[in-house]
Amino acid sequence: MGTGALPELQDPGRGEAADCVFCAIVAGTAPASVIYDDAEVLAFLDIRPVTPGHLLVIPKRHAPLLADLDEATGAPVFRVAMRLARAVRASGLRCEGINLFLADGEAAGQEVFHTHLHVIPRFAGDGFRIDADWGSVMPPRAELDAIAAQLRDAYEAFRIDEVSSLDP
Numbered sequence: 001m002g003t004g005a006l007p008e009l010q011d012p013g014r015g016e017a018a019d020c021v022f023c024a025i026v027a028g029t030a031p032a033s034v035i036y037d038d039a040e041v042l043a044f045l046d047i048r049p050v051t052p053g054h055l056l057v058i059p060k061r062h063a064p065l066l067a068d069l070d071e072a073t074g075a076p077v078f079r080v081a082m083r084l085a086r087a088v089r090a091s092g093l094r095c096e097g098i099n100l101f102l103a104d105g106e107a108a109g110q111e112v113f114h115t116h117l118h119v120i121p122r123f124a125g126d127g128f129r130i131d132a133d134w135g136s137v138m139p140p141r142a143e144l145d146a147i148a149a150q151l152r153d154a155y156e157a158f159r160i161d162e163v164s165s166l167d168p
């Protein structure tokens, strides 16, 4: 998946995708318990919450994957998530910590292909988990450096593409 726009993003309108439940929520044709609404961003409660107050922040424009979301829209999504994380902590709901979680791609656990950022209230014993062997492998520095070089190369190539596609 490159950084190029998918066909629906080339539409002059919002890029609403048929059969996308989040686009239906944005359009007002599907119900949601809305917390925040502006021109670009919508936030509403997850209907299958990990903990009470678990909410989703979405760009109103349909973007299936993170790479389909332009940076100018991604920034306000994160800004709203930061503000709502503060609101969750102040709300009186049980909240001893917060996880921000974004699943990009099926292998990452994405289920609704309209990019969304989870804001999840956390507390001891809440049952939330991401299974991984955290910290069980510590590669040698040479291996870390080789991977970092590979990623720097990919990032530089991406930046060249990105600069040429910004502000059309």
Ligand SMILES: [Zn+2]
Pocket (backbone or CB within 6 Å): 016, 017, 020, 021, 022, 023, 024, 061, 062, 063, 113, 114
């Ligand atoms: Zn959508």
